[in-house]
Amino acid sequence: MGRKLLIHNDKVPNIHTLEVYRANGGYASVEKALKTMQPDQVTDEVKKSGLRGRGGAGFPTGMKWGFLAKPEGVNRYLVCNADESEPGTFKDRYLMEKIPHALIEGMITSSYALGAKTSYIYIRGEYFYVARIVEAAIAEAYAAGWLGKNILGTDFSHDCYVQVGGGAYICGEETALLESLEGKRGNPRIKPPFPAVAGLWGCPTVVNNVETIAAVVPIVNMGGEEYAKIGIGKSTGTKLISASGHINKPGVYEIELGITVEEFIFSEEYCGGIRNGKKLKAIVAGGSSVPILPAALALTTAKGEPRLMTYESLADGGFLTGTMLGSGGFIVMDEDTSIVKNLFTFSRFYHHESCGQCSPCREGTGWMEKILQKFLNGTANESDVDLLWDIQSKIEGKTICPLGEAAAWPVAAAIRHFKHEFIEIAQKKKFVDISHYDRLNKLVKA
Template identity: 90%
Template sequence: MGRKLLIHNDKVPGIHTLEVYRAHGGYASVEKALKTMTPDQVTDEVKKSGLRGRGGAGFPTGLKWSFLAKPEGVPRYLVCNADESEPGTFKDRYLMEKIPHALIEGMITSSYALGANTSYIYIRGEYFYVSRILEQAIREAYAAGWLGKNILGTNYSLDLSVQVGGGAYICGEETALLESLEGKRGNPRIKPPFPAVAGLWGCPTVVNNVETIAAVCPIVMMGGEEYAKIGIGKSTGTKLISASGHINKPGVYEIELGVPVEEFIYSEEYCGGIRNGKKLKAVVAGGSSVPILPTELILKTAKGEPRLMTYESLADGGFQTGTMLGSGGFIVMDEDTSIVKNLFTFSRFYHHESCGQCSPCREGTGWMEKILKKFLNGTATEADVDLLWDIQSKIEGKTICPLGEAAAWPVAAAIRHFKHEFLEIARNKKFNDVSHYERLKKKTVA
């Protein structure tokens, strides 16, 4: 059994209330940080912990914090990115829904470390009910004196508020999030300047994922060095994984980074194996935008070593034979899944969510979706596979924000590892769908 630091008490009844949360050791990190540590000491602990951003890119959090510009007389902001919209990722929702105070506690500690007196939680529009839970928790925290003026009698004050977005995937990109928070159209900004220099309203800003901020509490409590002992190499600590797809036990699991992928899929503690005794076909390891990998490459690296759930091991072999840990959206597909249809679903999503600002992504995502639709109709030709490859290569890396890459990578990986499926449809002029939904339909008819 691995250690749990974030959702260890998620099953406790009433943990969403301040009273129960406090009784289970909540807000201890705020007490420790505000009373015994300076802001720089908190930042140092986070640096020592080796914590990496849990939103997808895996950038070291301590380093990000140390980049924050600190000019005199200019306010600084901490913004929590709760716009979790990557298909296959639902860990932040679970955390905020079950233990909202864990995020608020992390926000107070992190804001103290960064010297921010106003902080925001930007939550996606579809999570409106979660925003109510958070708002209720914030009201409790204000009433108990954890937020507001002179917290715990120190001279540190913090105001925290929740902002609900309009429900756009693109607003999870940090500069688009800031634009949206300012009340503008959620278009990504052109970098540089980075938010650490000119972010929200032109002031230095740090944008962190929900899980990253929540992980600051255990780091402060146990110390950065102790936290760094969990995990392997540069992948330290625990990570929430949203497991979904054709597995026996879908759900949110907290793992110590370094668990073998095979163990994660098949052990009873986690996913519990493939449903209905089917065989594993492919895994999308970190949310829909990371490259898909077939069974032989997800369980073992190209060198034959077992693949582990760490940033480095999953990325081993680059995009030729590897993938990314991303945001931890672990989507498992069994042998009956059509990769082409799955790819169509992803491409439709990226087409719908493109902001329309720069041309390769605006036009290219729609084009890819239309070609994939041809495969599902059985009207595609073999040349369409090459065309798809060409289009994705012309989107990747040419756009303002990473949405272009997020749309191009799944297409590239599907063609790289499952080209035969595309060619089969093109040759037979027919798409045989035995996917989950079809099977479900058959079941209900019978």
């Protein structure tokens, strides 16, 4: 059994209440930090822990906190990014739904480290019921004195608010999130300046993922060095993985970074193997935007080493033979899956979610979806594969925010590893089964 630090209590009845959470050792990190540590010491522990941002980019959290500008007399803010919208990712929802106080505890401890008097939890619009759970937990925390003025009798006062988004994927991009939080249209800002210098209302701001903030709690409790002992190399600690797709046991799993991909897919402790005894065809390791990997490359790297669940090992070989850990949205596909159809679904999503601010993404995502629709209809030509490749290369890296890359990478990887499937369809040797969409359309019309 791997160690669990974030969701070890998730099966305890009523853990969402403050009473039960406290009885299970909750809010110890707040007590420890506020009573025995200076804010900078908390930041140092996070730096020592090697914690990396769990939202997808994997940027070292301690370094991000270190970048925060601290001018005199200017408010600083901590914003929790709970706009979890990446297809295949649902770990933050699980955490907030089951143990909301873990997030709030992390918010208080992190805010203490950053010197933020106010913090916001920006929850995606579709998670309105989760927002209610978190709001109820915040009310409990206020009543018990964990939030508000002079927490635990110290000088530290803190207010935490929940803001529900309108339901846009783009608002998970940190600057779009800040725009939305300010009450504007959720368009990404042009960087620089980065939020650490001018974020929410022009003030220095740190934006962290739910899981990152929750991970601060065990780091403060056990010490950064102890936390860094878990994992391999620069991938320290535990990570929540949202496992979905054609596996026997889909769900949210907490893993120690460093287990093999094979163990994660096939062991009984985690996914429990491919369902119905089928063979593994491909995985998407970190949410829909990271490159898809065929089975052989998913289990071993191009060098022949076993592929591990770490930031480095998954990225081994770059995008030619590797992928990314991303947000941990682990999608498993069995041998019957059509990569083309799957890619269409992803592309449709990015077309729908493009904010429309900059031209390559606004125009390109729609074009790619339309070409993939041709593959589904069986009217595509072989030249369409090259065209698709060309369009994605014209989007990648040319946009304001990473949504352009998120839309381009899956297309590039699918063509790179499964070009034969596109060609077969273009040559009319095979067709994509789209009866599923017909049934859906009938349901929508009825």
